[in-house]
Amino acid sequence: MSISREDVEYVAALARLELTEQETQEYTEQLNSILGYAAMLERLDTTDVLPTAHAVPLHNVLREDQVRPSINHEKALKNAPDEEEGFFRVPKISLT
Amino acid sequence: MVVANKYEMVCGLEVHVELQTKTKIFCSCTTEFGGEQNTHVCPVCLGMPGTLPVLNREVVNYAIKAGLALNCEIAEFSKFDRKNYFYPDLSKNYQTSQFDLPICGKGGLEIEVEGEKKWVGITRAHMEEDAGKLVHSGDTITTSNESSVDYNRAGVPLLEIVSEPDMRSIPEVLAYLEKLVQILEYTEVSDCRLEQGSVRFDINVSLRPMGATTLGTRTETKNLNSFSSVRRCMEYEIARQSRVLDAGEKVIQETRTWDEGQGVTLTLRSKEEAHDYRYFPEPDLAPLVIDREWVERIRKMLPELPEARRVRLQALGLSAYDTGVITQSKALSDFFDEALSSYGDAKTLANWVMGDVTRLLNTNQCNVVDSPISAPQLAELLGLIDKGTISGKIAKSVLEDMYSTGKDAEVIVKEKGLAQISDEGALLGIIDDVISANPQSVEDFRAGKDRAIGFLVGQIMKATKGQANPGLVNKLLKEKLS
Numbered sequence: 222m223s224i225s226r227e228d229v230e231y232v233a234a235l236a237r238l239e240l241t242e243q244e245t246q247e248y249t250e251q252l253n254s255i256l257g258y259a260a261m262l263e264r265l266d267t268t269d270v271l272p273t274a275h276a277v278p279l280h281n282v283l284r285e286d287q288v289r290p291s292i293n294h295e296k297a298l299k300n301a302p303d304e305e306e307g308f309f310r311v312p313k314i315s316l317t
Numbered sequence: 318m319v320v321a322n323k324y325e326m327v328c329g330l331e332v333h334v335e336l337q338t339k340t341k342i343f344c345s346c347t348t349e350f351g352g353e354q355n356t357h358v359c360p361v362c363l364g365m366p367g368t369l370p371v372l373n374r375e376v377v378n379y380a381i382k383a384g385l386a387l388n389c390e391i392a393e394f395s396k397f398d399r400k401n402y403f404y405p406d407l408s409k410n411y412q413t414s415q416f417d418l419p420i421c422g423k424g425g426l427e428i429e430v431e432g433e434k435k436w437v438g439i440t441r442a443h444m445e446e447d448a449g450k451l452v453h454s455g456d457t458i459t460t461s462n463e464s465s466v467d468y469n470r471a472g473v474p475l476l477e478i479v480s481e482p483d484m485r486s487i488p489e490v491l492a493y494l495e496k497l498v499q500i501l502e503y504t505e506v507s508d509c510r511l512e513q514g515s516v517r518f519d520i521n522v523s524l525r526p527m528g529a530t531t532l533g534t535r536t537e538t539k540n541l542n543s544f545s546s547v548r549r550c551m552e553y554e555i556a557r558q559s560r561v562l563d564a565g566e567k568v569i570q571e572t573r574t575w576d577e578g579q580g581v582t583l584t585l586r587s588k589e590e591a592h593d594y595r596y597f598p599e600p601d602l603a604p605l606v607i608d609r610e611w612v613e614r615i616r617k618m619l620p621e622l623p624e625a626r627r628v629r630l631q632a633l634g635l636s637a638y639d640t641g642v643i644t645q646s647k648a649l650s651d652f653f654d655e656a657l658s659s660y661g662d663a664k665t666l667a668n669w670v671m672g673d674v675t676r677l678l679n680t681n682q683c684n685v686v687d688s689p690i691s692a693p694q695l696a697e698l699l700g701l702i703d704k705g706t707i708s709g710k711i712a713k714s715v716l717e718d719m720y721s722t723g724k725d726a727e728v729i730v731k732e733k734g735l736a737q738i739s740d741e742g743a744l745l746g747i748i749d750d751v752i753s754a755n756p757q758s759v760e761d762f763r764a765g766k767d768r769a770i771g772f773l774v775g776q777i778m779k780a781t782k783g784q785a786n787p788g789l790v791n792k793l794l795k796e797k798l799s
Contacts, residue, residue, distance in 0.1 A: 235593060274598055275396065275604050279603040281605055282602070283372050283373070283374040283377070287339070287340065288339050288340050291347070291356060292358065293356075294353075294356060307353065309466040309467075310465055311405040311451075311465075
């Protein structure tokens, strides 16, 4: 598997990243190198191995349905870049 | 559905149901509707760095329960995934949802439209978190400049139920939705308050030439929350797509939004650009292993579902219409069943429940669960009619008094002296008086005019303020006159 420039541009667009020409070039090489390294795993025989859904061998970590106090208004909005009347304020929403 | 005899409509639905747990899916904040903005929040549902979500057990129980009621396979192994997108209704830039291993697999339900039965398949149902609410400063989502966000709803548990593209007409779609909501209401996994957005519908619609076997390009219209919006939106979208196809153009695959005020659908985003959600397994949540013992435990908690109730009530002699009305809501159906356990005449009971009782509740805008007249009290009232203590007519006024006072029928009958006069001696005296006061009617009756007896009975009822036992009056009067 190899990563093309177009792949890098596509992923950058999805992540809302603006890359320079040089960065695009650099990341294409780096990502290819990383994936090339990980490709070593393909040499293993995984015929009888179930796909891994989680790295930690735990399941059914559940809590009971009991209400606990929420945090107060001030705390909730403390890190908000902008707020108004207890709401978080966000700029115009671009959907595409 | 045949659109101008040229196109066939194909529709599949995604239905989002808020599960009525006390707390959110991954944190212990309350799920209570409303509340001052951003007060039902904590570091977990605000997506603060370094927090860890923990799954609410009740969400899993409800998802299994709904899945069983919808005839779905319940997965033995299930996990959560991150659905990545940039939109401030969730603060994490992803929604915790389920991708390839949802909790509920294939299922479905049977609908009936104009006497035709049809199976509508369910592809899957999965658990996910609800998003926050955005208040836009402009008129609509497409024209706003700034938005205010309230995260109280962020993290409320949802079950998303995805149907197969099995529906071919608007009535089929509405029948499916009504049945689905009814089943969910019966299982009590959701309060199903459509007006509060507890249930929301996404509609996938495409057209194809009649006889075609491949699907046409579809649009998805999101976030409808009433059956009437669904109907109007579909009428609009079908007309719009057929105009596009008639003009020889292609329908664009996209997400659209329904503008209730204008009655139109508008482009929200095109699918090609926005659909790459880059799902990956949620590393912060351990997977679920659901053993069959767990599933069976939940199955035992399922109530008798509407279909089974209809069959049972029809076997008692009720019409399809009556059983449909009574089983419309679980609350009314439960009320009926409770009364039926102490009053055996199902047909009479049905008439009272659907007639006077429902009318009183509607007039007072009262839900049947809050009815001041309990089911056993209604059964007792009907018993008094059968015993001849009161007439059906008097019973109606007793019912009104029961509603306003909450008293038992027998108490009201005693207090107001409403018991029927079934004492022959007392009635005979009155009958004699009426006969001597109305010689013309007596003569008419003897001359063969049957209607005359009705007049005489009426006079006797009047003289007793409606309390004479009508059957007994008829019998005694006929004996006197023959």
